[in-house]
Structure formats: C-alpha cells, structure tokens
Amino acid sequence: MAKIILFGNQKGGIGKSTLSILTANALAAPDFAYKVLVIDNDMQRSIISIREYDREIVEEEYEDFEFTYDVKALTYHQIREKIVDFDKDYDFIFIDTPGRIDLEQDIKQQEITKLLSFVDYVFVPFKGGALNLDSTLRYAKLLLDIQELRKEKARPLNLYGLVNFYRKNAITIQELSDEIDYLESNTKIRFMKAKIKQYALYERLNTYESLYKKGRTSNKAKQGFSMWFDEFLRIVLQ
Ligand SMILES: Nc1ncnc2c1ncn2[C@@H]1O[C@H](COP(=O)(O)OP(=O)(O)OP(=O)(O)O)[C@@H](O)[C@H]1O
Numbered sequence: 001m002a003k004i005i006l007f008g009n010q011k012g013g014i015g016k017s018t019l020s021i022l023t024a025n026a027l028a029a030p031d032f033a034y035k036v037l038v039i040d041n042d043m044q045r046s047i048i049s050i051r052e053y054d055r056e057i058v059e060e061e062y063e064d065f066e067f068t069y070d071v072k073a074l075t076y077h078q079i080r081e082k083i084v085d086f087d088k089d090y091d092f093i094f095i096d097t098p099g100r101i102d103l104e105q106d107i108k109q110q111e112i113t114k115l116l117s118f119v120d121y122v123f124v125p126f127k128g129g130a131l132n133l134d135s136t137l138r139y140a141k142l143l144l145d146i147q148e149l150r151k152e153k154a155r156p157l158n159l160y161g162l163v164n165f166y167r168k169n170a171i172t173i174q175e176l177s178d179e180i181d182y183l184e185s186n187t188k189i190r191f192m193k194a195k196i197k198q199y200a201l202y203e204r205l206n207t208y209e210s211l212y213k214k215g216r217t218s219n220k221a222k223q224g225f226s227m228w229f230d231e232f233l234r235i236v237l238q
C-alpha cells in the first residue's frame, strides 16, 4: 500500500510543485530507494515539463541513464481509474495539482477537491502574511470537512502545515509565529517544526538529484532540506 501525498493550498506559487519534486527526489534516491510516482495533474504541466527537459539533458550526458522514479501527467478521471493499481505498485505517490480554484464553481464539486478523496496526507505550505493567512485558513477548513467525512474510513486523511519561503527577519518571525498559532488554534492542523527556507538551489530543480544529506553538510540549503525531510519521514512512516 502506498502513502499518497499532496502538497496543497489554493494559493498559487506557494511551493506545491517544488516540494513534491524535492521530496520525491529524496525518497527515490539510493539512500532510501522507495518506489515513487509523481502524478502531474496540473494543466500547466509543471513537473512533466521538468522531467522532459531532464530527459534531454541526461540523454546527452549519460548512456543508459534511468530515472529513479516515474512522472505521469494524468487527469482526475485517469487518476480515479488507475489509483488502485498505483497504490499496489508504489511506496509513495505524490499528486501535484494546480493552485487556482475556479471561483464560479462550488469548491466541493471541483476536481482538485475530489482528488483529496484518494490522498492519505495533505501538507499545506504556508508563507506567512495576511493574504496568505486568509486563503490558507479557508483551504484548511475545507480539509477539515473532508477529514471529518473520512473519519470512519480505513484510510484517514492526515493534515499538516509547513512553512515555506522562511526568512529569518526579526519582525516577520513574531508575525509568522502568531499566524501559525492562529491557524493551529482555528483548524487543529499541526505545523511541522522544520521550516523550508528560501534558497536559490530549490529553484534549480531537476527530477533526479536528491538534496538529502544524512548528518551535517556545509551546504545550508541541503542541510535545511534534510532536517525538514527527516521530520517528514517521521510523520509519514509512523
Ligand atoms: N523554498 C523555496 N526557495 C526558493 N524558491 C522557491 C521555494 N519554494 C518555491 N520556490 C519557487 O517559487 C516559485 C513557485 O513555486 P512552485 O511552482 O513550486 O509553486 P506552486 O504552489 O506549485 O505554484 P502553482 O500554484 O502555480 O502550481 C517557483 O519559481 C519555485 O522555484
């Protein structure tokens, strides 16, 4: 049985696709060697485009290169059809969804929401700031409704928050901490202790190189990611 994971927030550009790739790269790397599938459900084809670009690069540079995990671009209906088989074949499945929500349509009827019925863990990236707080709170409440519906089911929905784009700055640290308290007390969603900082290395993503380093490393971006990833693993493997 796979762990099916979604980085979700109705807010765009919050790091959903970035976190899916960083985490998938680490889980599939030889250190862990989990069987990983990344499903790109975004019309923008963010992740599948990176994989196609990677393929061109590695085919030039290496003979017999094999990617450590699969990436598939699938619609909601295709996912619904295949999820039972995927669940048998993989250890971890990530579903990357678009950020935008169609405001014309009831959110509960939307495919992004329906996809949540397949998911075991939603990690909600949060950046801080009043605008983000409001949309994150609304999204979190939707997750709580779905969690409630799933309560009696064999596979419950597990919810966590996490801070992305973290920057040490005396004024915002207090604000951010107040905002997290506010979200936690209004939603019962717990935030991960480790925060993901903003690093240029996380922008130069490919779908085959893990940034995970066990123990200490002089590379701060790798060290920060690894601390976060250790906590992520404790959550999903417990
Ligand atoms: N921790 C980080 N440090 C530096 N850059 C980051 C970080 N997280 C995300 N980014 C950058 O922010 C931008 C948005 O990230 P990403 O595309 O992952 O967000 P998204 O939530 O998937 O957006 P969308 O809603 O459009 O799908 C990208 O350019 C990405 O490289």
Ligand SMILES: [Mg+2]
Residues within 6 Å of the ligand: 016, 017, 018, 042, 046, 096, 097, 098, 099
């Ligand atoms: Mg995205």
